[in-house]
Amino acid sequence: DQQVKQNSPxxxxxxxxxxxxxxxxxxxxxxxxxxxxxxxxxxPTFLISxxxxxxxxxxxxxxxxxxxxxxxxxxxxxxxxPGDSAVYFCAASxxxxxxxxxxxxxxTRLTINP
Amino acid sequence: xxxxxxxxxxxxxxxxxSMTLQCAQDMNHNSMYWYxxxxxxxxxxxYYSASEGTTDKGEVPNGYNVSRLNxxxxxxxxxxxxxxxxxxxxxxxxxxxxxxxxxxxSGTRLTVV
Numbered sequence: 160d161q162q163v164k165q166n167s168p169x170x171x172x173x174x175x176x177x178x179x180x181x182x183x184x185x186x187x188x189x190x191x192x193x194x195x196x197x198x199x200x201x202x203p204t205f206l207i208s209x210x211x212x213x214x215x216x217x218x219x220x221x222x223x224x225x226x227x228x229x230x231x232x233x234x235x236x237x238x239x240x241p242g243d244s245a246v247y248f249c250a251a252s253x254x255x256x257x258x259x260x261x262x263x264x265x266x267t268r269l270t271i272n273p
Numbered sequence: 274x275x276x277x278x279x280x281x282x283x284x285x286x287x288x289x290x291s292m293t294l295q296c297a298q299d300m301n302h303n304s305m306y307w308y309x310x311x312x313x314x315x316x317x318x319x320y321y322s323a324s325e326g327t328t329d330k331g332e333v334p335n336g337y338n339v340s341r342l343n344x345x346x347x348x349x350x351x352x353x354x355x356x357x358x359x360x361x362x363x364x365x366x367x368x369x370x371x372x373x374x375x376x377x378x379s380g381t382r383l384t385v386v
Contacts, residue, residue, distance in 0.1 A: 163315070195375075202277070202363050202377030203316070248315060259304055259323075259367055260331065261375065263315040 162186045163251050165264035173272055178236040180267050182249030185230065190253035193261065194223060194234050197246045207234070211253070239271045275299050279364050279378035286354040286385045294349040294381050296364030302376070303369035305347035307331075307339065309360040310380075316363065322347055324369070354385045 164183045172178045180194075190211040195203035209216040209223045209232070216223050222235045236243055249264040280295045298305065303324045308316040308331075318331030322341040336358060338350045347366075351358060364378045 165315075168313075200379065202365070202379050203375075204377070205375060250316075259369075260306075260318055260321060261316075262332075263308075263317070265313055265315040 160185075161265075162189075163249055163262050163264040165247075165249055165267050167267050168265070169268040169270070171270045171272060172239050174241060175238045178234075178239045178243065178269055178271070180234040180236075180247050180249075180269065182232045182234075182264055183230060184232075184251050186251070186253075186262075187230070188253050189251040189262075191251065192223070192225060192232050193250045193252075194221075195248040195250060195263075197248065197266070203248055206247070236269075241271050241273060244269060244271045277364055277366055277376050277378035279362075279381050281381060282379070283382050284384070286351075286383065288355060288385060290354050291350070291352050292354065293351075294362055294364075294383075295346070296348065296378060297346045298364075298366040298376070299345065300366065300368075300376065301344070302366035303344070304367045305341065306365045306367075306375075307337075307347070307349045308363045308365065309333065310363060311360050319349065319362075351383075354383075356385045359383060359385045 193208040194206040196206045197203040207221045225232045246266045248266045250261040277298045306321040307319040310316050317333045320339040322328045325344045340348045362381045365375045
């Protein structure tokens with residue numbers, strides 16, 4: 160049972176345009192959501208997060224939107240740059256006392272074309 | 274540089290062999306984790322240690338054991354490797370309660386033939 164789903168395995172975007180990565184979740188107890196970025200042969204690195212009490216969080220070129228009723232979140236990257244080419248993982252947590260366990264989606268490979 | 278160090282980076286095992294994946298962090302973090310990454314599956318939690326002296330099973334613990342040797346080190350052991358354990362393994366750490374600042378190591382690519 161995949162509690163966090165990224166239904167697009169890959170996405171190709173022109174440099175300078177907006178990249179939108181999507182993520183759906185099924186567990187209504189999740190209350191914290193994160194995006195990680197991963198380059199080949201490296202570990203994932205934290206990008207941006209959002210708490211369930213908010214519906215938007217912005218950090219420079221990166222914005223995460225949360226729609227709790229639809230159990231959906233998205234990551235917007237504007238403008239997209241070649242260095243943004245990587246695999247992006249959505250992750251979620253909540254509903255368990257004391258544990259900081261993250262549940263990850265399958266990942267979306269983003270390619271930014273010059 | 275401060276961070277999470279994993280050894281080895283690559284390993285090939287024969288079915289039935291055993292090995293230990295090492296992980297050490299120098300950030301004084303309380304919690305440590307082992308994840309595996311498989312194509313189309315994302316990262317799945319194998320075991321975690323919320324604090325020194327405690328370990329708990331994650332989503333996919335079968336075939337693995339762990340040891341939280343001290344606050345810095347958290348090892349993952351495969352007692353009898355199987356081809357299904359071919360994967361990339363990531364160790365991560367966080368400061369502790371309420372802080373989601375996962376820091377990941379660069380991974381160990383394991384192939385079981």
